[in-house]
Amino acid sequence: MGMNTQGRPTRMAGNIAPDNLATGGYADTISGSRGLDQAEALIFERGAMDRCGVDLPEPKGLKTRLGGQERKGEIGLPGLAEPETMRHYVRLSRKNYAIDLGLYPLGSCTMKHNPRLNEKVARMPGFADVHPLQPASTVQGAYQLMGELSHWLMTLTNMPAVALSPKAGAHGEFCGMMAIRARLDADGESNRRRVLVPESAHGTNPATAVQCGFTVDEIPADKTGRVDMEAFKAKLGDDVAGIMLTNPNTCGLFERDIREIADLIHEAGGYFYCDGANFNAIVGRVRPGDLGVDAMHINLHKTFSTPHGGGGPGSGPTVLSEALAPYAPVPYVVENGKGGWELVEHMDDAEGDPFGRMAAFHGQMGMFTRALTYMMSHGSDGLKQVAEDAVLNANYIQARLSHVMTAAFEGTCMHEALFDDRFLKDTGVTTLDFAKAMIDEGYHPMTMYFPLVVHGAMLIEPTETESMSGLDRFIDVLEALATAAKEGDTDRFLAAPVHAPTKRLDETRAARQPVLRWTAPTDTVEAAE
Amino acid sequence: MLDAIGVASIDDLFTDVPEAARLDGLIDLPTKQGELQVERALSAMASRNIAASQAPFFVGAGAYKHHIPSTVDHLIQRSEFLTAYTPYQPEISQGTLQTLFEFQTQVALLTGMDVANASMYDGSTACAEAVMMAARVTRRNKAVMAGSVHPHYVEASQTLAKYSDVSISVTDAAPADLDAVIAEIDDTTACVVIQTPDIFGRLHDLREVSRIAHEKGALVIAVFTEAVSLGLVEAPGNMGADIAVGEGQSIGVGLNFGGPYVGLFACKNDRRFIRQMPGRLAGETIDADGRRGYVLTLSTREQHIRRDKATSNICTNAGLCSLAWTIHMTLLGEKGLTTLARLNHETACELADALGSIPGVEVVNDSFFNEFTLLLPKNADQVVNELAHVGVLGGVPASRLYPGRFENYLIVAATETNTPEDIAVFAKALAGVL
Numbered sequence: 001m002g003m004n005t006q007g008r009p010t011r012m013a014g015n016i017a018p019d020n021l022a023t024g025g026y027a028d029t030i031s032g033s034r035g036l037d038q039a040e041a042l043i044f045e046r047g048a049m050d051r052c053g054v055d056l057p058e059p060k061g062l063k064t065r066l067g068g069q070e071r072k073g074e075i076g077l078p079g080l081a082e083p084e085t086m087r088h089y090v091r092l093s094r095k096n097y098a099i100d101l102g103l104y105p106l107g108s109c110t111m112k113h114n115p116r117l118n119e120k121v122a123r124m125p126g127f128a129d130v131h132p133l134q135p136a137s138t139v140q141g142a143y144q145l146m147g148e149l150s151h152w153l154m155t156l157t158n159m160p161a162v163a164l165s166p167k168a169g170a171h172g173e174f175c176g177m178m179a180i181r182a183r184l185d186a187d188g189e190s191n192r193r194r195v196l197v198p199e200s201a202h203g204t205n206p207a208t209a210v211q212c213g214f215t216v217d218e219i220p221a222d223k224t225g226r227v228d229m230e231a232f233k234a235k236l237g238d239d240v241a242g243i244m245l246t247n248p249n250t251c252g253l254f255e256r257d258i259r260e261i262a263d264l265i266h267e268a269g270g271y272f273y274c275d276g277a278n279f280n281a282i283v284g285r286v287r288p289g290d291l292g293v294d295a296m297h298i299n300l301h302k303t304f305s306t307p308h309g310g311g312g313p314g315s316g317p318t319v320l321s322e323a324l325a326p327y328a329p330v331p332y333v334v335e336n337g338k339g340g341w342e343l344v345e346h347m348d349d350a351e352g353d354p355f356g357r358m359a360a361f362h363g364q365m366g367m368f369t370r371a372l373t374y375m376m377s378h379g380s381d382g383l384k385q386v387a388e389d390a391v392l393n394a395n396y397i398q399a400r401l402s403h404v405m406t407a408a409f410e411g412t413c414m415h416e417a418l419f420d421d422r423f424l425k426d427t428g429v430t431t432l433d434f435a436k437a438m439i440d441e442g443y444h445p446m447t448m449y450f451p452l453v454v455h456g457a458m459l460i461e462p463t464e465t466e467s468m469s470g471l472d473r474f475i476d477v478l479e480a481l482a483t484a485a486k487e488g489d490t491d492r493f494l495a496a497p498v499h500a501p502t503k504r505l506d507e508t509r510a511a512r513q514p515v516l517r518w519t520a521p522t523d524t525v526e527a528a529e
Numbered sequence: 530m531l532d533a534i535g536v537a538s539i540d541d542l543f544t545d546v547p548e549a550a551r552l553d554g555l556i557d558l559p560t561k562q563g564e565l566q567v568e569r570a571l572s573a574m575a576s577r578n579i580a581a582s583q584a585p586f587f588v589g590a591g592a593y594k595h596h597i598p599s600t601v602d603h604l605i606q607r608s609e610f611l612t613a614y615t616p617y618q619p620e621i622s623q624g625t626l627q628t629l630f631e632f633q634t635q636v637a638l639l640t641g642m643d644v645a646n647a648s649m650y651d652g653s654t655a656c657a658e659a660v661m662m663a664a665r666v667t668r669r670n671k672a673v674m675a676g677s678v679h680p681h682y683v684e685a686s687q688t689l690a691k692y693s694d695v696s697i698s699v700t701d702a703a704p705a706d707l708d709a710v711i712a713e714i715d716d717t718t719a720c721v722v723i724q725t726p727d728i729f730g731r732l733h734d735l736r737e738v739s740r741i742a743h744e745k746g747a748l749v750i751a752v753f754t755e756a757v758s759l760g761l762v763e764a765p766g767n768m769g770a771d772i773a774v775g776e777g778q779s780i781g782v783g784l785n786f787g788g789p790y791v792g793l794f795a796c797k798n799d800r801r802f803i804r805q806m807p808g809r810l811a812g813e814t815i816d817a818d819g820r821r822g823y824v825l826t827l828s829t830r831e832q833h834i835r836r837d838k839a840t841s842n843i844c845t846n847a848g849l850c851s852l853a854w855t856i857h858m859t860l861l862g863e864k865g866l867t868t869l870a871r872l873n874h875e876t877a878c879e880l881a882d883a884l885g886s887i888p889g890v891e892v893v894n895d896s897f898f899n900e901f902t903l904l905l906p907k908n909a910d911q912v913v914n915e916l917a918h919v920g921v922l923g924g925v926p927a928s929r930l931y932p933g934r935f936e937n938y939l940i941v942a943a944t945e946t947n948t949p950e951d952i953a954v955f956a957k958a959l960a961g962v963l
Contacts (some may be wrong), residue, residue, distance in 0.1 A: 003666055017711060020820075021815075021818070021819045022663075022821055022822065024623075024627075024820055024821040024822060025820065026820070027819075027820075027828075042627070042631060042634075043631055043859050044631070044634065047859065047862060048862070049863040049864060050860065050862075050863075050864050051862055051864070052861060052862050052864045052865035052868075053600070053859070053860035053861075053862075054598050054861055055864045056865060056868045056869060056872060056945070057872065057917025058868075059868060059871040059872055059875055060875055062874075062875045062878050062879075064761075064874060064878075065874075065881075065894075065897060066732055066761065066762055066874070066895025066896055066897075066898065067731075067732050067734075067895055068734070068896075069725075069732040069733075069734060069762045069763050069896065070761065070762065070763065071760075071762055071763045071764065071767075072763065072767075073757075073767075074863065075760070075764070075859065075863055075867075076638045076758075076863070077638055077639065077861075077863045077866060078858060078862055079860065079861075079863060079864060079865055080600075080859050080860065080862065081862055082600055085600055085856065085859050085860050086600060086604070086729070088951040089604045089607070089610075089628070089856060090604070090607065090627060090860070092623070092624040092627055093604075093607040093609035093610050093639075094609060094624065095609075095621075095622075095623035095624040095627075096609040096610065096613045096620040096621065096622055096624035096625055097609075097613060097622065098609045098610075098611070098612040098613045099608075099613075100608035100611075100612045100903070101608070101610035104612075104614070106614060106617070109614055111612075111614060114611070115614055117564050117567065117568065119606065120568070121568065121571045121572075121575075121612075123602075124572060124575040125582060125583070126574070126577070126578040126580055127575050127785070127786065128560065128580075128783050128784070128785055128786075129580040129594075129783060129784055130578045130579075130580055130581065130784055130786045131581055131586075131592055131594065131784045131786070131922070132590055132592060132784075132786050132787030132788075132927040133590055133591075133592070133925045134578075134579070134588055134917075134922055135719060135750050135913055135914050135917045135922075135928060137914065137917055137918075138579040138922065139578050139579075140577045140578070140918050141573075141574040141575055141577030141578040141785070142578050142786050144577065145571075145574050145606060146572075150657065152558060154560070155536065155556060155558050156556060166778075166847075167650035167651065167654065167788065167789070167942040168650060168843070168844065168845040169841040169844065169845060170605025170843055170844045171654075172831070172843070173841075174814070174842060174843065178688070178691070178692075181692055191565060201792070202833075202844075203831075203832035203833040203835070203836045203839065203844075204832050204833075204842050204844050206832075206836040206837035207832035207836060207837060207839040207842035208842045209837065210737045210837045210838075210839075211692075211693075211841075211842055213691075213692030213693060214690050215719045215837075216836075223847035229783075231920065232647070232784070241696050249644070253545070254543075254545035254546055255545075255586070256545045256547070258547065259547045259549065259550070269835065274644035282546070283621070284555070284556060285543060285546075285551075285552060285707055285768070286543075286546050286550055286551070286552065287552070287556070290549065290550040290673075290903055291547070291550050295609050299597075299845075300844065306613075307611045307612055307849070308613065308614040308845075308848070309610070309611060309613075309614065309852070310610055310613045310614070310615070310622075310625040310628075310848040310849060311614065311615040311616070311625070311647070311809070311845060311846055312648070312650075312845040312846040312847045312848035313650070313788070313789030313845070313846075313847050313849060314845035314849055314852070315789075328776075329688070331883065336759075336779065338900055339560070341861070345929075346932045347595015348932060349932075355691070356684060356687060356688035356691060357681060357684035357685055357688055358654075358685060358688055359594070359650060359651055359653045359654050359681070359685050359788075360651060360652065360653035360679065360681035360682060360685065360776075360787070361593055361651075361681065361786075361787025361788060362786070362787045362788075363787065363902060364787050364788040364789045365786035365787055365788055366785040366786075366788065366789050367788075367789060369571070372571070373571060373849070374561065374568055375558075375570070376562055376567045376570065377561060377562060377563075377564070377567050378561055378634060379558065379559050379560035379561035379562065380555040380556045380557070380558040380559065380560055381560045381561055383557075384555060388542075390541045390696045390942050391539070391542050391543070392530055392539060392542065393530075395530075395534045395536075395542055396530045396533055396534060398534075399534040399535065400533055407851070410539075411677075412534065412536065412543075413541050414542075417566055418917065421893075422919070426621075427596055430533055433593075435618070436620070439611065439620055439621055441619065444618060444621065445618055447617075448683070455736070455789055460917055463648075468530060469734050476847065482933045492734070497620050497621075499620050500620035501620065501621065501623050502620050502623055502816040502820060502822045503620070503816040503817035503818050503820070504620065504816060504817050505619045505620065505814050505815070505816045505823075505824050506814045506816070506817075507814065507824050507826065508826045509814045509815065510812040510813065510814035510826040511812075511826050511829075512828055513824060513910070514803070514810075514812050514827060515812055515813035515814075516630075516633060516644050516645075516803075516810055516812050516813075516826075517630070517633050517634040517637050517643070517644060518630070518631070518634045518809070519644070527631070
């Protein structure tokens with residue numbers, strides 16, 4: 001407790017407002033706020049049923065034609081006035097970390113700067129205010145945009161076809177694996193049901209394979225962090241449907257034997273699905289089509305910088321080889337030979353044999369506009385530089401930190417630097433503690449405990465949009481933290497974070513006693529007692 | 530930087546790439562351009578489309594034109610929301626986590642359910658996931674979908690189920706009353722899937738079908754494509770549905786030519802259900818000081834933990850769209866939502882009267898919310914194109930969704946954005962092209 005210039009205590013004595021805790025506030029102030037760190041209760045605790053922040057005319061009171069289906073009883077949705085709404089969400093926004101606040105080195109997520117021109121273009125009424133089922137003559141620009149985006153994606157990957165409709169990376173995986181399954185079935189290869197997936201793969205890969213009726217067979221990593229070729233070869237057989245391989249892989253390494261892997265899987269009668277989550281490392285420099293890939297999704301929200309939005313929306317266009325192209329899902333756009341575009345949206349109208357439709361309408365148009373804006377801004381030269389700078393930045397981090405932290409594998413990396421927790425051995429500090437201490441230093445932690453093949457993994461992906469001076473500051477902080485851990489300053493880590501909007505949260509309690517929504521407090525007799 | 534790394538050039542960092550795949554020069558695409566040039570080029574593309582606000586607009590069938598308050602788009606562009614990722618580090622993600630918790634609560638209240646997840650990609654994929662969840666919960670493998678469920682939703686469900694052991698039977702779309710669905714229910718049925726308002730705009734009472742389905746041990750999945758309808762019509766949870774899924778686009782999210790949208794997914798509070806739900810869930814907990822806070826929870830259902838045994842492969846969801854949805858819903862509140870819903874219904878009633886009085890035009894529906902189907906004396910696809918030529922966006926021909934069928938049927942929607950003048954122009958134009 002300090003004193004102000006009047007000699008009075010600056011903190012209220014005792015627990016003035018213990019109830020603050022229950023609504024997320026601090027106990028040591030009356031209001032629950034601490035200066036700019038403002039407590040903000042749930043809208044259900046702040047709003048009212050008769051409060052509304054939207055101006056609407058009074059209904060006329062016409063007789064309804066609902067066939068007796070009118071709702072009876074209250075819904076229970078409180079509202080807020082416009083200024084209250086603004087404050088509620090602005091206050092909440094301030095409890096979030098974001099790329100626009102600092103380095104966001106979440107490995108495998110490619111948290112790069114999101115140029116605002118993309119937002120401006122996506123909001124042009126000609127894109128944002130257009131219905132997917134308008135007549136073709138009124139949406140030629142939208143079809144053209146989809147056609148242009150397809151051209152860029154196919155050219156950058158050197159692949160002959162692309163399906164635009166997948167709504168995120170995992171949905172794109174589903175698209176590619178469904179195309180493989182459809183092709184195998186068309187060829188009468190009903191015995192091929194085993195899919196090889198490296199242990200280091202994203203969890204979406206095995207989940208997707210199972211969704212397509214395959215079983216998963218894991219391939220171990222070798223000591224360089226890449227596919228163990230002997231183990232891979234031993235697993236090939238006439239029941240193998242294909243391999244799902246991330247390249248560069250989740251250890252941040254390029255699979256050197258990728259051509260041989262592609263050849264071997266093809267010789268064995270299977271197909272090569274490439275998880276394109278890490279395309280940012282090679283865009284403009286390497287074309288997956290030159291590596292023998294049969295299908296690959298591209299996360300527009302990673303490589304092509306559509307904003308991550310707190311967890312979505314994404315977009316996962318999937319490029320396909322000649323062998324799989326006929327099985328691409330509907331819908332897709334084609335040039336009609338009369339200077340215009342048309343949409344093929346029914347299975348019977350398709351030239352090939354589509355495996356189906358993946359979702360309503362035609363894909364994440366709002367992401368297409370942003371991604372094409374980004375591509376056109378960067379061009380083939382700028383995109384190549386994206387990959388180069390992303391790889392340069394990651395290697396700079398790896399090189400400068402390797403003397404205090406332990407790089408998981410020898411040699412240079414691609415776009416992300418992977419460390420393990422050997423440098424924390426016997427310090428009493430875990431990867432989690434280390435990450436939480438980074439929060440106190442004003443940084444978002446790296447991806448933790450993934451990939452699974454590395455103990456206590458810390459996967460750092462700086463992206464190309466960080467400057468050298470920004471990287472230097474980040475490196476200095478990590479270096480000092482690693483040193484502090486080794487010197488026994490464990491309290492700094494175990495208590496962390498102490499400067500975040502909350503202390504560590506009890507995740508076990510959340511899972512054991514799930515509270516998944518707000519419910520009105522029941523009136524109890526306690527108050528009267 | 531290269532010195533620190535100990536290499537001579539950038540090329541030295543790409544030596545793991547097989548030589549045959551190393552490109553010498555640039556890929557054959559245009560090189561970089563400035564903001565002005567890019568904006569000009571894309572603006573030209575945008576101007577080749579007719580925006581909904583530029584014409585009398587009556588297109589629905591799964592996506593609806595509504596007014597979105599300016600506050601919504603301003604708030605979702607706050608950097609802290611726009612440029613954050615999945616809240617993996619809860620101590621610095623309370624903004625996203627609390628809004629997800631509020632979103633889940635609002636979705637549960639709106640649908641009359643107990644629990645909702647933190648969103649799916651859209652209504653169609655939410656529907657497909659619900660079918661698979663019902664099969665896991667009941668350990669049965671037959672799903673019955675009403676033919677009046679949006680055909681894209683049916684197709685998305687068939688695609689997801691294609692290589693599973695779940696088979697989907699779809700009842701005939703016409704007359705597509707619930708009797709046909711009820712007739713299909715037997716002891717092997719995992720779920721029945723019914724949309725209300727359905728693709729033709731008709732409303733259905735789910736009570737009877739729910740009673741029969743539950744007697745046979747099957748679950749009821751209620752689908753909606755127009756979330757605003759729930760401000761006026763009975764919630765699926767109050768009519769016996771076990772799972773409610775739908776498209777949230779009409780609240781807070783624009784038309785966007787079909788995406789991104791926001792899938793709503795809610796169910797009853799049954800432990801079996803929650804353990805089998807797809808997607809993320811935000812839950813309440815406390816921090817080390819005892820203060821309330823939120824985390825992602827029950828993630829042992831999800832792919833990043835459970836891998837090949839996960840309930841779904843979904844990872845990225847509709848994040849920012851669910852934020853837009855919850856902000857718009859907060860601005861509306863109970864009073865605003867019920868008023869908005871009534872305005873939609875009244876506008877549709879006036880549109881039905883105006884169009885139904887055109888000689889040869891018949892309103893098919895006995896009941897509707899803000900969308901209904903017309904039987905025309907000529908091909909609806911042709912009518913829609915002729916209307917477009919005179920500057921009216923006059924609905925969706927049913928044959929666009931049911932190829933080769935319902936060729937003279939036109940699905941039209943009206944919302945609070947339609948003025949009396951729009952309706953008069955549409956009626957005059959329709960009479961003119963028939």
